[in-house]
Amino acid sequence: MQKELTTIQKSILDFLIDQIKGKGIPPTLADVAKHFGYKNRATVQQHFQAIEKKGYIRKSPKLSRGIELTLEDKFFVPRPILGEVAAGNPLTIYPDAIDTIKLPTIAKMPQDSFLLKVKGDSLKDAYIFSGDIVIVNPNLEAKNGQIVVAILDDAAVVKRFYKKRSEIELVSENPEYNPIVIDKKYASFKVVGIVVGIYRSMEKKAG
Amino acid sequence: MQKELTTIQKSILDFLIDQIKGKGIPPTLADVAKHFGYKNRATVQQHFQAIEKKGYIRKSPKLSRGIELTLEDKFFVPRPILGEVAAGNPLTIYPDAIDTIKLPTIAKMPQDSFLLKVKGDSLKDAYIFSGDIVIVNPNLEAKNGQIVVAILDDAAVVKRFYKKRSEIELVSENPEYNPIVIDKKYASFKVVGIVVGIYRSMEKKAG
DNA sequence: TATGTTAACATACAAATGTATGGTAATTAT
DNA sequence: ATAATTACCATACATTTGTATGTTAACATA
Incomplete structure (x- = not known):
């Protein structure tokens, strides 16, 4: 000890x-x-x-x-998880951590990046599951094709980002979902950050 | 350019x-x-x-x-992939890389670790999918409950490792599969390494 | 031919860096 | 009461480190 x-x-x-x-x-x-x-x-x-x-x-x-x-x-180090995210549900980024994960040393986070825990299976079309940790970098500008975390009127989505001439499209991994086109009807739209990776702990997982 | x-x-x-x-x-x-x-x-x-x-x-x-x-x-760096792995099929670790992935900077690999690309969906019970990259550390001793890459008579498996008194059990994520008990009938058994993480590229993926 | 790039060398120097040693004060344990 | 630990400071010193400046040679290009 x-x-x-x-x-x-x-x-x-x-x-x-x-x-x-x-x-x-x-x-x-x-x-x-x-x-x-x-x-x-x-x-x-x-x-x-x-x-x-x-x-x-x-x-x-x-x-x-x-x-x-x-x-x-030498392979795990504590890291705060700042919130939870699931497509269609509110994203909450707390000032304090809601939880702590033992992030492996392999996951060297770019500075100012933060972790969000995925809750629910609504992202499973992107092969991201409940309990997975997404690493979000808020300092990168979104480029076409990247997966971003965005806020739409108090709802948060994780989708692929495409900037057209005058509009922005958020495309789901799953072709059954129609792209979300950002226009005037969204009072607040903000790209929170870019998902630079996901990590899934190899520790024992529930159920 | x-x-x-x-x-x-x-x-x-x-x-x-x-x-x-x-x-x-x-x-x-x-x-x-x-x-x-x-x-x-x-x-x-x-x-x-x-x-x-x-x-x-x-x-x-x-x-x-x-x-x-x-x-x-600053977020992607080339890394060699040394082979492919799928439960039940032969694992091949080539001396030279079979491919190169642009591993993100967040994935700082412990020294001597190597990457294996998962092929096929036979690991989907562990929520690991075709195309995912597993990061394998050959320098760690397997502890109970960790997911390891192991060789069984020219077949490779990725399973959870449990060492009992005199035997070793390899347990699948999926309860439908029975644990593999290592005994005399396996001429060659070797733990190749421990899966310390998986990484899934956020780049455009096929299918 | 002249020019530029690449690839190595040597020497010199200021600043950064880790380390050693010693001192003071407050707190805690014996 | 004495000793040990913690937490800071000061000074000094040898290396390490990055940098600047020149030199030599091979090679390709204009």
């Missing part, structure tokens, strides 16, 4: 996870010091030593940014 | 991709120099400049390991 981290050590580890998973590159001592307002790298240095001693990270000596996470067999 | 890379520049870019995706951290100039047997970092430095000029990477000045990939909107 791993030893408990102190509050500060925990927040530093969280920052490490954030940087490594989000930015893709571990921070330097100076980076961490700057982020927490420390005047000295040695402070961070000592926190790292403490966190390493408790087994949460591994450091490669002398190596810049040589920090590795050792969480959960 | 991006300019063509020379052979050497390409191999350096490949090394960069390998390190960033596999090891999780971009290499330093010295790392690259050492790998290619260069006696000088300046050689790598100039290659980096050339590769950046052609638009394949972006460098953060003065920042150690400050190399970003800019491939395909």
Whole structure:
């Protein structure tokens, strides 16, 4: 069993996870010091030593940014899920997480991306099932053919995006569904983000 | 359109991709120099400049390991697929790739992991479909309940792994299928690796 | 021929980086 | 009361790292 981290050590580890998973590159001592307002790298240095001693990270000596996470067999790391989504039903993105998934290390999320949990089988035409996690990047501009999460008058859809000359079409994976054409009758329309991937946990799943 | 890379520049870019995706951290100039047997970092430095000029990477000045990939909107990077797998049919892992997928940047693969493409719908009970990519890590020891890729007398299965006292059970997702119990009648049994995740491209798909 | 690109080398330097050592203060455990 | 842990600071130092500048050579192109 791993030893408990102190509050500060925990927040530093969280920052490490954030940087490594989000930015893709571990921070330097100076980076961490700057982020927490420390005047000295040695402070961070000592926190790292403490966190390493408790087994949460591994450091490669002398190596810049040589920090590795050792969480959960190195393959799972906690990530907040910000909401649930199902075609035709309201999408809710909470300020706080509704749940936490152990996202595998293989899923390095682009910064500012967030996770939505798919509820219900309404997306099964796109082979996305209840319980699947979609990774949504809000910083990308939607290109034709990409699957996006969009809001239509308080309803959320996950559909393929096509921009025509003067209108926008949201096309379902399933040919039985007619495309949704965005026009004046939708007071609020907004592309929340682009689905850059889906992940399905290989952990035991319900039913 | 991006300019063509020379052979050497390409191999350096490949090394960069390998390190960033596999090891999780971009290499330093010295790392690259050492790998290619260069006696000088300046050689790598100039290659980096050339590769950046052609638009394949972006460098953060003065920042150690400050190399970003800019491939395909920064979100897709080529990865070899080493074979195909379908329950009940032979698994083939070729020395060379049978195909290449544009794996999204979100999928940072643990080192030495490889990709297998699922062919056929025989895994649909586990909600895995034809065309899906499973990420297989050969370096993990199978724990009870994990989904593994295993070889049984030249046939390959993807099933949930359970180790009992003296035997091993491979359980299907679908309760209609009886568990496979590993005993003497299987001359060759080997766990190829553990499925740490699946990825489904959001690109246009056939059918 | 002249020019440009590619591909390697060497040297030099400032800044970034990790590390070592020691100090202070507060808190907690023995 | 003493010792240990935590949490910060300061200073110093050797390497690492990125960068700048030149040199040499091969090769292709205009």
